[in-house]
Amino acid sequence: MVSFDTIRSTGDAEVDVGIRIYALAARLFPICRSITGDGVRETLQILGQQIDLTQYEVPTGTPVLDWTVPQEWNIRDAYIKNPSGEKVLDLAENNLHVLGYSIPVQKTMPLGELKSHIHTLPEQPSLIPYRTSYYNEQWGFCMAHDDFAQLEDGNYEVYIDSEKRDGHLSYGEYVHKGHTDRDVLLSAHICHPSLANDNCSGLALLACLAKALRTRKTRYNYRFLFAPGTIGALTWLAGNEHKVSSIDHGLIVSCVGDGGGPNYKRSRRGNSVIDQVMEYVLSVDERHGTISEFSPYGYDERQYCSPGFNLPVGLFQRSAFGTFPEYHTSADNLDFISPEHLASSYRMIMEAIDILEMNWTPLNLFPKGEPQLGRRGLYSALGGDKSAGETAMGYLWVLNLADGNHTLLDITRRSGMSFRDIARAAQLLLANGLLADISEQPPQAGETSISGHT
């Protein structure tokens, strides 16, 4: 485990970013979060040390689309004492020990009665499950089945010092301003307690990514959302209906710290630009990730891709939710994620951003026959560059497809070349007056600098 206090630069930017994300995730891990409450606020406060986060507090009872903001829940203490008065379960040891949104209880009861309130995983007997009951009032505990099996008959004292009361739902938003009025949405759910991959990893990665963008001039606004799953996304959507038409692309980010995948689940539209971009990013990644069709189960793409919004928002993960044994158990801890995997997830998302930023629609100004590139010094522009042949092919592909109907990404996909080779060729052709940029919102000179990590 990497301690937050010992971060030193390794001199390798990609390794460094992985370590920084890991350290931030490690700070978030111990906090007891739920869909509301002080754990969320503490998390936002830590994230706010990275970026100038705006924190929103939405009162209990506020109608949000078909839902209502629930009462706020906080918990101070919880334990079970066996007939000998020994604590056999203690919230202080693991936040997963208490059913999320448990109502308070203080009782002594026989084991037989207690059992119906205890959740275990008989097939993973050493792990504590993660369980919640947001909208059905009940109390409960979660524990390892091995420990559960050793409980002896007798009367147990159960104690949950929690509170549900009118309060607020908290979420944080950070917007990196670009020079157009079009948005990219990047969202991570903040509601899970001590689960490292799901989703301390996503929260920390997005915070570090937002921080890195601060020094970069971009075309798009990047809207970072740190909100509780489902109710948080609904709350944001309810309060921002007028803004959703500005969202051109979006990614839900979760479970990005383990070594699986990568996995990308398409938006409901199925072939939106973000879908094409992520398909490209995964295709050139050495791990050969998996692209899945949209399905209406998962994270907050469920809300963003509901038919009334139908936003071009996909889901990026390493191991897909529900597919790894550590999922929603105490094994999803800080040993399950690593700086290396966080760094490669970060790199893939940044690559997608680079492509979104650098993608434009060229129009060949000399469309009849090939223009004479040699006369313009374009071949010599390549110098002794090893990729000279690729750039030359890039010229030909860009010129041939620059009919106003193809973006650089389209040309990349059709040519089988790399986006960077295509983008470089297009930039040189543009600089030589052979192309016009007819994107509706073109990047301005010098603004689409490529991030340095590739």
Add this chain to the structure above:
Amino acid sequence: MVSFDTIRSTGDAEVDVGIRIYALAARLFPICRSITGDGVRETLQILGQQIDLTQYEVPTGTPVLDWTVPQEWNIRDAYIKNPSGEKVLDLAENNLHVLGYSIPVQKTMPLGELKSHIHTLPEQPSLIPYRTSYYNEQWGFCMAHDDFAQLEDGNYEVYIDSEKRDGHLSYGEYVHKGHTDRDVLLSAHICHPSLANDNCSGLALLACLAKALRTRKTRYNYRFLFAPGTIGALTWLAGNEHKVSSIDHGLIVSCVGDGGGPNYKRSRRGNSVIDQVMEYVLSVDERHGTISEFSPYGYDERQYCSPGFNLPVGLFQRSAFGTFPEYHTSADNLDFISPEHLASSYRMIMEAIDILEMNWTPLNLFPKGEPQLGRRGLYSALGGDKSAGETAMGYLWVLNLADGNHTLLDITRRSGMSFRDIARAAQLLLANGLLADISEQPPQAGETSISGHT
């Protein structure tokens, strides 16, 4: 072989229906049918014992599209006697022994001359072929090649007591009325003599299916047609041109009693709703049937799918015509078909009807975000049902795709779930006010009950 007289309920509805179809096919088998004549009338009379069949008689000479109703043909007796006066072939033994539509003959002739009138199958020497000559006047016999090879030289007496004269073409029609004015066409050819699979099986199956529908309220009208191949379909089309625009879906049913396939040949349109329905039905059938593209050779889909009609009518079979060795031979007898296979064919066609009946177009009335299902008790509606998870996924799929552009069948195909799970979820959502039904012709309350056999 199952005798018609010994049908007793086995207590298993599916087994019972197979036995009933088989018994009816067995009654039809011995009849000497052709495209016209008393054999067709006798067949219609037997089918009419199941359902209230309307029998049509169309006079010889009636123009039907590019054709003309031919003279009616009947046959009373036919044989060949060898030089010793022994019958070496007798119509009484097998209806296939005479070339269909043979003109009468009574002659004595040397074997050499006779041979040119005898059809055999040298590569299947023990089988009698099935041959006809409807529009070229000739006479002929069909026999096993083994028997043919043993004929000794000498003079043979040939006798065919047949008659071609002005009369009628007969066909039967039965319409099960639904509550809309849209039609489903179900058609089986009635013109083949003693061939069990092709098509006593189809005739008997459709008659039993029509009988079963009588007690069911349906959305569609179900139009059952029992008519001679080609000329019968043409005759029906010529007399019902004003009705064809009401046909939304159709199936030609033939060769449904053997253990092969199932096979479905798409309509000329290639992706009509019946094509999608049958593709789904075959995809969930354990036998993993085969879907073929349309071709203009086959049964009466040739006529229904001619470019001037282009109806959405496909062909359902077990073994595809022409592909099984028993095809158009005396081996296509009652041993070749079985109650079990007839029952599974029946079940698949009924499943298609169920889907046609239950398919509707939902519109999500809460399209922004997911509606809160828990608040409405929709999760608890699932109770201890084992398929609760599937129904929950069904809710999500239906809500997400209920944008007015997807039918339940579309949602089924996209989700990979079963039609019944999708339909059940949609029904519960509709009942809870979350959906509207925007089908042009929605099923009315309680009318789309699912048939009990699945």
Add this chain to the structure above:
Amino acid sequence: MVSFDTIRSTGDAEVDVGIRIYALAARLFPICRSITGDGVRETLQILGQQIDLTQYEVPTGTPVLDWTVPQEWNIRDAYIKNPSGEKVLDLAENNLHVLGYSIPVQKTMPLGELKSHIHTLPEQPSLIPYRTSYYNEQWGFCMAHDDFAQLEDGNYEVYIDSEKRDGHLSYGEYVHKGHTDRDVLLSAHICHPSLANDNCSGLALLACLAKALRTRKTRYNYRFLFAPGTIGALTWLAGNEHKVSSIDHGLIVSCVGDGGGPNYKRSRRGNSVIDQVMEYVLSVDERHGTISEFSPYGYDERQYCSPGFNLPVGLFQRSAFGTFPEYHTSADNLDFISPEHLASSYRMIMEAIDILEMNWTPLNLFPKGEPQLGRRGLYSALGGDKSAGETAMGYLWVLNLADGNHTLLDITRRSGMSFRDIARAAQLLLANGLLADISEQPPQAGETSISGHT
């Protein structure tokens, strides 16, 4: 090697055509060609002995699209003498020995200085490479690496007696007139010196094909173009911009004499009629050729398929350029091509022409049901023909798809039958009044005779 003077008919038309093409290629092989100059003129003069070629001379300095016609280049002599005064390289021995468009030089220099002007193929040490430098002024030689390695130190005399001066770019054009105003473009590059496959083969094949067409009445005009690569195509396009809209189909023909492939590279449009035709032709060829997607690198399809023209022009080859070891070396000589392979390439291109000529759009005049073919004698029209079954299926396919939206080629592709069987069936149906021809430019009676070679 086949001598041009010894051509005698073998009595086999296909063998004969291969021998004639080979002999013509063999006459063209020794000529020292470049993108301009007397070698091109001599080549055009020889081709002009086959067909009534029009020779065009375009002056140096003429602007052609983004380019300018360069100075004309001619060469009389070139050699290298070693320190002993012996010629170690002599243009008279191989035209490839001099870098194309070399400026003149006469100098004595040490081996060390000379080496930078000599091009070799270290990995194919016995072969002379083919190199040019049209637009960068330089001089150079090409030689086998084995010979190069044996050069001893000392002073060498280098001599290139070449001349670049204002003159002309030469190209030839031959148009076979059809009875419509629509064109098929057939083009071969004329700029390569002694390379047999690339492209003496293409020049000779097209000249023989043009000659064969002279006696044939065709629907289309066939425009044969023999022009230098790139600058020749650009020059033609610049001078004929008003004509390009008449070009319905086109093929670039190169490297058609070796035993590889066949290969067809689609036009930029990707699914133009010529793409479909060539896909069909390759699909029925026993060699099972390869179809490639369009790419903007290659021969003059680069110009014809530039976005401002986007003509339906594909590339036909046997071995694809750049993929065979003999490519652009002295091994691409007359031993590398053969009459047999030239003949089969010729046959495939002629098959494509046959299909273009015979392709028309039928409309079924009896679209409701099948028309009664027997009554019209159409089945008996088949007689004892072995392909009677295929023609009968052809009737059914043509009638079924003759809805005005399918050409015969479309019907061929959908049916899986041969184009000739479909065309034959359609012709018989047309003759019997069952079809109308609704092609915009139908073939006239007797004009679409099929070439005799298949």
